[in-house]
Amino acid sequence: MIESVGLTKRYGATLAVDDLSFSVRSGTVTGFLGPNGAGKSTTMRMILGLDRPTAGEVRIGGKLYRELTHPLRTVGALLDAKWVHPNRSARSQLRWMARTNRLPEARVDEVLDIVGLTAVARQRAGTYSLGMSQRLGIAGALLGDPEVLLFDEPVNGLDPEGIHWIRRFMQQLAREGRTVFVSSHLLSEMALTATDLVVIGRGRLISQGPTAEFADSASGAVVQVRGPHLGELADVLRQAGLAVVDVPAEAALHVSGSSTEHVGEIAAANGLVLHELSRRGSSLEEAFMEITKQDVEYVTGATA
């Protein structure tokens, strides 16, 4: 449904998005994960044709965004709840949006009702709380009854009640068979709602696939080793074909894609003393941090 090919965006010296290719399947909730500054918002702006890609392109149902007639009927988006004039009422904001895409005025009242803003629809948007602004943004996204919905960090800054509301809302959209592409930097949040994940770091694709697979491959895959001869140990493990990351903060090595048995045997075969050999039974969140951290480390290592 959404197909990105070699998408690249450069702002001066910053490479915000770097040769990013991914696809979002129709009728799924796909999480778009990455740490701060990974390029999630930039990618979403490019999907909507707001920022021009430096290279590559992204298509929605085979079309570039600018080729869509009445795009609000195909793609609804909430990138930032603050993108409203503070002196304009929610109703006026939705009314002008509806007119541009030839949507009936009755639809404005419908979406106001769906998000529960009917009572305050004539108040200036500047008086709204963050949660109410978020609801207004969602009303705007739903206006054209679109098949595809984009949300950029919709739960950011919301209180637990607001988070709960958004989460339920997203699940409902999925049940209705819509394609939802939602960004977050919280894997645990995505694990609740997303069936698929696109994970990026530093503008590049880290992984793409079903959420369960990502969680499995990520969690528990790290073996932590400590000992007096870490340098030599790292060498022999690498010679054995394992991916080894040095974690100086913990004076340890993290070995991924292996088991404690295997690492212990390699150490014994080389006569190396170990002080710790353990499986990191990490939570989803830790696993995610681990993976994106590796990417960051790799990048700084490469540029140094």
Add this chain to the structure above:
Amino acid sequence: MNLLAAERIKLFSTRSPWWCTAVAIALVVGGMALLAASAPADIGPIPTWVTSQFLQFGMVVVMVMATVSVTTEYRFSTIRTTFQAVPNRTAALLAKTAVVGIVATIAGLVSAFGGWAMMALLRPDPALALTTDAQWRAIAGAGPAFLVAAVLAVAVGILVRQTAGAVALLLVWTLLVENLIRVIPDVGPLIYQWLPFTNIMNFLAGGSADVEEEVGVMALTPWASLAYVAALAGGLLVVAIVTANRRDA
């Protein structure tokens, strides 16, 4: 049509355009009323140079309204929502220009005829009547004059994107720069003939002895001045729209 309606809703669903338009009209009408009140009973015919000065004040306020209608969209990023709803940026920006232009034209006509009616009310001199072409131009000409000024202001807003910058540029240019260029020795008189607001003034009041005394003899006739400024405004709008199409929103 739908784009025009959308832009109309956008413009009039906040208060400041209403205020700006009202202030512009009040400035012109009030100014002309004062002028009439302080004039002798046999005021006529219309002192076109003086009325064009009052119209210029109103025009500057309408230009502020026009440019701010664009820059607030950038300020609050509603321009992104606009381009998201209407990816054809040229169409979206032309619709905005049209709506702002219509409002400016109406403001120009209402203020000029309102001011003239005010003068006639306070000093019922038959000589005030609109008889000659020059008199009609001085009053009804406010419509097209405000229109081209508003188009220029919209184009500046699209290019500058920041309220403070765009407003400062317009105010300093209309109220200061053009007058300063006029008094530069030697080259001044050559350049100022081609400045936009000098030409708008020439359109409103050109041909009268007052104007020739104030600004010197213009190269263009009043109607040629209007056509020239319209071409300038159109050209700047094209540049602005091309730029907006190239830039990130």
